[in-house]
Amino acid sequence: MKKPLILILSILSVILAVIFAAAALRLENMSFLSAAAAALLCIPFFLGYEKNGKNSRITVIVAVMSALAVVGRFIFAEAPGFKPVTAIVVITGIYLGPQAGFMTGSLAALISNVYFGQGPWTPFEMLAWGFTGFVAGIINKRGFLEKKIPLLIYGALAGVMYSLIMDIYTVLIMTGGFSLIKYITAVISSAWFTGIYAISNVTFLLLIMVPADRIMKRIKKKYGIQ
Numbered sequence: 707m708k709k710p711l712i713l714i715l716s717i718l719s720v721i722l723a724v725i726f727a728a729a730a731l732r733l734e735n736m737s738f739l740s741a742a743a744a745a746l747l748c749i750p751f752f753l754g755y756e757k758n759g760k761n762s763r764i765t766v767i768v769a770v771m772s773a774l775a776v777v778g779r780f781i782f783a784e785a786p787g788f789k790p791v792t793a794i795v796v797i798t799g800i801y802l803g804p805q806a807g808f809m810t811g812s813l814a815a816l817i818s819n820v821y822f823g824q825g826p827w828t829p830f831e832m833l834a835w836g837f838t839g840f841v842a843g844i845i846n847k848r849g850f851l852e853k854k855i856p857l858l859i860y861g862a863l864a865g866v867m868y869s870l871i872m873d874i875y876t877v878l879i880m881t882g883g884f885s886l887i888k889y890i891t892a893v894i895s896s897a898w899f900t901g902i903y904a905i906s907n908v909t910f911l912l913l914i915m916v917p918a919d920r921i922m923k924r925i926k927k928k929y930g931i932q
Contacts, residue, residue: 763929764802768809771798775814780821787902791818792864793910795835799842800851801922802931807839827875834871838864852919861911865903869896 771794778790791814799807815831842851842860851857873892877885880892893900925931 795839799839804843808836811835830875861907862904869900
């Protein structure tokens with residue numbers, strides 16, 4: 707648990723650093739600084755995954771899960787906020803671990819934005835989706851999220867988590883700075899979308915949790931993935 711906690715603390719510290727930099731420097735355009743900070747936060751996860759690489763089989767499975775998340779985002783492109791991406795990322799984190807969960811979420815955001823459009827929001831989406839998979843992997847160390855009710859509760863919370871991270875980006879990019887009042891306003895104004903994210907995650911997890919559990923356990927057993 708030590709390394710995951712260090713990574714989580716690094717995320718919080720960098721986010722706080724960006725917030726205080728915005729307030730102290732009174733920068734007019736925070737897009738570069740915020741995007742750079744979000745991108746830098748992804749580095750420890752990628753490095754941790756590389757060092758932890760047990761075998762190439764996990765990498766292949768992560769690539770497949772990332773591709774499924776990308777396709778799912780394409781299919782539901784006309785339904786804002788209602789997408790299977792987070793559900794797929796969470797499932798990956800549960801069965802393959804926190805690093806694999808983060809990799810799947812961040813790659814899904816990066817690759818799908820080739821179609822949806824790249825910009826300073828991309829690193830934040832990489833961070834937000836990756837973080838939901840990473841936390842799922844940590845919580846499930848003892849199989850806690852392989853149970854229906856805890857999984858659905860986490861799915862709803864993952865929607866809130868994603869929205870809260872993206873609201874930081876919204877405030878920084880739309881107002882050119884950061885303040886707690888602006889952030890609270892953004893959180894309140896996006897509450898409707900946050901609800902959609904939560905409902906979407908619960909819906910897709912309900913649809914895929916049983917077959918995903920069977921398939922992922924079979925894959926882990928076949929290829930000796932612990």
